[in-house]
Amino acid sequence: MSWGRYPPLPQRARAANWCGGLPALLASAAKEKGSTLAHGEGRSYGDSCLAASGEVIAMRRLDRFLDADWSSGVLRAEAGTTLADILAVAVPRGWFLPVTPGTKFVTLGGAIANDVHGKNHHRRGTFGRHVRRFGLLRSDRGRLVCAPDAEPALFAATIGGLGLTGLIEWAEIQLMPIASSHVDGLAVRFGDLGEFFALSAELDERHEFCVSWVDCAARGKTAGRGVYMAGDFASDGPRAVENRRRPGVPLTPPVSLVNAWSLRAFNAIYWRKASAKRRYVRGGYDPFFYPLDALPNWNRIYGIKGFQQYQALIPDAEARAGVQALLDAIARSGKGSFLAVLKRCGGDASPGLLSFPRPGVTLALDFPHSGHLEDALFPRLDAIVHEAGGRLYPAKDAHMKGEDFRRAYPDWEKLAALRDPLLLSHFWKRVAQ
Amino acid sequence: MKRILIVGATSAIAMACARLWAAEGARFFLAARDAEKLAALAGDLRVRGADVASFQMDANDVAAHAGMIEQAFQAWQGLDIALIAHGTLPDQSACERDAALTLREFSTNGLSAIALLTSLANRFERQQGGALAVITSVAGDRGRPSNYVYGSAKAAVSVFCEGLRARLSRAGVALTDIRPGFVATPMTQGLPLPKRLTATPEAVAKRIVAGIARKADVLYAPFFWFPIMLAIRCIPGALFKRMKL
Ligand SMILES: Cc1cc2nc3c(=O)[nH]c(=O)nc-3n(C[C@H](O)[C@H](O)[C@H](O)COP(=O)(O)OP(=O)(O)OC[C@H]3O[C@@H](n4cnc5c(N)ncnc54)[C@H](O)[C@@H]3O)c2cc1C
Ligand SMILES: NC(=O)c1ccc[n+]([C@@H]2O[C@H](COP(=O)([O-])OP(=O)(O)OC[C@H]3O[C@@H](n4cnc5c(N)ncnc54)[C@H](OP(=O)(O)O)[C@@H]3O)[C@@H](O)[C@H]2O)c1
Numbered sequence: 001m002s003w004g005r006y007p008p009l010p011q012r013a014r015a016a017n018w019c020g021g022l023p024a025l026l027a028s029a030a031k032e033k034g035s036t037l038a039h040g041e042g043r044s045y046g047d048s049c050l051a052a053s054g055e056v057i058a059m060r061r062l063d064r065f066l067d068a069d070w071s072s073g074v075l076r077a078e079a080g081t082t083l084a085d086i087l088a089v090a091v092p093r094g095w096f097l098p099v100t101p102g103t104k105f106v107t108l109g110g111a112i113a114n115d116v117h118g119k120n121h122h123r124r125g126t127f128g129r130h131v132r133r134f135g136l137l138r139s140d141r142g143r144l145v146c147a148p149d150a151e152p153a154l155f156a157a158t159i160g161g162l163g164l165t166g167l168i169e170w171a172e173i174q175l176m177p178i179a180s181s182h183v184d185g186l187a188v189r190f191g192d193l194g195e196f197f198a199l200s201a202e203l204d205e206r207h208e209f210c211v212s213w214v215d216c217a218a219r220g221k222t223a224g225r226g227v228y229m230a231g232d233f234a235s236d237g238p239r240a241v242e243n244r245r246r247p248g249v250p251l252t253p254p255v256s257l258v259n260a261w262s263l264r265a266f267n268a269i270y271w272r273k274a275s276a277k278r279r280y281v282r283g284g285y286d287p288f289f290y291p292l293d294a295l296p297n298w299n300r301i302y303g304i305k306g307f308q309q310y311q312a313l314i315p316d317a318e319a320r321a322g323v324q325a326l327l328d329a330i331a332r333s334g335k336g337s338f339l340a341v342l343k344r345c346g347g348d349a350s351p352g353l354l355s356f357p358r359p360g361v362t363l364a365l366d367f368p369h370s371g372h373l374e375d376a377l378f379p380r381l382d383a384i385v386h387e388a389g390g391r392l393y394p395a396k397d398a399h400m401k402g403e404d405f406r407r408a409y410p411d412w413e414k415l416a417a418l419r420d421p422l423l424l425s426h427f428w429k430r431v432a433q
Numbered sequence: 434m435k436r437i438l439i440v441g442a443t444s445a446i447a448m449a450c451a452r453l454w455a456a457e458g459a460r461f462f463l464a465a466r467d468a469e470k471l472a473a474l475a476g477d478l479r480v481r482g483a484d485v486a487s488f489q490m491d492a493n494d495v496a497a498h499a500g501m502i503e504q505a506f507q508a509w510q511g512l513d514i515a516l517i518a519h520g521t522l523p524d525q526s527a528c529e530r531d532a533a534l535t536l537r538e539f540s541t542n543g544l545s546a547i548a549l550l551t552s553l554a555n556r557f558e559r560q561q562g563g564a565l566a567v568i569t570s571v572a573g574d575r576g577r578p579s580n581y582v583y584g585s586a587k588a589a590v591s592v593f594c595e596g597l598r599a600r601l602s603r604a605g606v607a608l609t610d611i612r613p614g615f616v617a618t619p620m621t622q623g624l625p626l627p628k629r630l631t632a633t634p635e636a637v638a639k640r641i642v643a644g645i646a647r648k649a650d651v652l653y654a655p656f657f658w659f660p661i662m663l664a665i666r667c668i669p670g671a672l673f674k675r676m677k678l
Contacts, residue, residue, distance in 0.1 A: 015619075017445070017622075018470055018473070020467075020470070061445075064476065065476060065479075065480035066476045066480075067479070067480060078473070
């Protein structure tokens with residue numbers, strides 16, 4: 001299952017142990033199932049990481065570093081290597097991931113296939129911008145090396161290519177130098193979206209990392225309130241690997257622990273706790289970038305039905321009105337989660353063909369799964385996104401309509417043409433076929 | 434910095450051990466039969482900060498052992514640890530129909546390790562120190578109808594170790610007999626292992642690295658296999674014969 005535990009489509013995995021064994025795995029998938037799909041850490045929420053055939057190739061054990069040049073920060077590793085694995089060797093040597101999503105438990109292959117973005121998108125663009133080259137294994141063409149100047153079409157199609165262009169065997173990335181692993185953080189709350197946009201306009205360009213939490217349960221006068229957070233790596237301090245882990249959620253409750261009541265209460269408390277004045281604190285990188293990683297299996301709190309994430313990007317011109325309309329619709333529905341995130345994306349174009357981020361503002365939040373979502377709320381939100389010329393993030397999606405996808409990602413046909421005929425996800429079947 | 438020889442270095446359990454040693458700072462001499470895998474593993478350990486030399490060798494090629502061991506001792510001027518990790522899980526029913534196959538599997542899992550231990554023991558004895566370790570199996574504690582070829586080969590190594598350990602202890606050399614239970618590795622991939630009893634190679638490696646450091650004699654990994662095997666060893670033969678195992 002995917003991270004959202006929805007949709008509940010059973011998957012069987014065949015594990016790859018060595019790159020040399022991949023062609024045989026592809027051949028047997030071709031013979032027995034007709035299609036397959038690479039699987040990383042399964043941190044995608046919807047059905048883009050689920051094979052249409054129900055049988056994936058588990059890449060996680062391909063987690064060997066291949067080489068590293070610590071003077072220039074160039075690292076090459078097998079595609080199942082996780083961002084956590086990379087941090088463990090890079091941080092003590094003064095290097096960090098140039099771009100990181102909100103969890104470090106994703107693989108290199110997954111980070112490329114969804115062309116992930118992080119809190120510094122406005123400065124450094126997506127993960128794909130820092131990929132120098134990678135090895136791609138295709139069922140029809142065998143082993144290829146893709147780079148901006150070698151197999152450029154496949155290079156572009158694979159970045160954000162949803163795992164459809166071939167198996168990424170290894171990748172070489174450029175890391176980012178850091179003087180210390182501590183982060184100087186800044187937090188300040190805002191009362192409405194107008195204040196958010198003012199803070200973002202003032203502070204985004206001054207800080208490497210920016211993201212905001214927004215109270216998705218707030219209505220009326222409090223609508224659009226939230227907490228703006230920014231940060232930069234400290235210029236001095238230790239370079240220490242961090243890995244906080246608490247016991248985690250031991251089992252999946254029959255019903256979601258997130259409901260209208262707990263949601264309003266939590267959000268109100270969280271907002272009040274934040275400071276009205278700008279507060280500066282220095283701390284480790286783990287709580288700053290990966291607050292949820294400390295609680296393994298947190299996705300279980302949504303119960304056996306699972307949850308869906310909704311992540312939309314609204315282009316700059318429509319951002320204010322679009323985000324406002326989305327928040328209104330969500331607050332009125334009484335649904336939502338503790339973790340609504342607002343972030344402005346920058347203009348650095350990704351080399352990827354189907355990369356999600358664009359200049360604009362992205363809003364992401366989780367919803368415990370229920371029939372109501374797809375019948376009532378999501379159509380309303382989709383209409384707002386469509387009206388504003390926005391798009392949804394495939395890595396988080398389990399519902400978007402084919403026509404919405406094809407309109408928002410006009411290059412989809414180029415990806416379809418370059419798809420490896422043996423690789424097919426439930427997502428792609430849903431939106432492109 | 435520990436100087437470490439690993440035979441069958443590309444085994445998942447051995448690789449997990451090597452990563453733990455690399456994190457402490459180590460120099461490796463890796464022997465394995467597959468050059469491509471060996472190169473990938475060597476690269477991984479180098480990125481983790483270790484020095485690595487490697488040697489391509491099939492463990493059943495006993496004539497090659499001496500040269501390999503010689504190079505290993507020369508590479509880093511002595512060895513602190515030697516771990517023998519290679520092995521295969523024989524197709525028991527195929528072995529029952531084919532004596533030559535049975536002997537081949539016995540050689541891979543038993544005789545080749547005994548040959549390596551014989552040569553390594555002499556070098557370590559001369560060095561007057563260091564730690565030898567070999568991965569056998571809980572399967573060597575009792576012969577079961579479902580895999581007694583494998584089990585008996587591992588048992589041979591275990592009994593060999595028991596005697597050799599007593600001899601080496603006089604020279605200050607430790608010898609650890611590592612007996613893992615079910616571990617999720619390429620060797621057991623696709624087998625219907627009981628989930629609750631199956632450990633990750635990383636968890637087993639932690640126990641192995643700590644066990645070698647404290648010069649343990651016999652090391653069940655994970656620990657819970659010790660009481661389980663103690664109980665299984667106590668089952669009278671007449672009863673054991675009739676159990677489905
Ligand atoms: C708590 C949390 C926070 C998150 N925060 C962010 C964020 O801030 N920004 C963001 O962009 N995303 C975010 N995500 C989403 C996550 O980063 C992506 O879904 C990522 O792609 C997951 O990687 P994975 O290794 O788990 O891949 P999977 O989810 O297993 O697979 C994702 C895709 O990658 C493909 N794939 C995996 N490995 C390979 C390979 N070797 N070769 C070819 N294709 C491959 C799969 O086929 C699939 O299409 C977050 C997820 C979580 C759970
Ligand atoms: N997994 C378990 O449940 C389990 C339980 C008890 C004991 N063990 C023992 O643990 C040890 C490690 O196994 P593993 O679980 O880590 O499995 P593994 O990853 O499959 O490792 C086995 C290794 O042995 C190597 N090998 C096999 N025959 C060889 C030969 N003739 N010469 C050189 N190398 C050879 C293999 O090399 P190639 O990669 O080139 O094939 C492979 O690297 C073995 O001794 C095994 O018997 C395992």
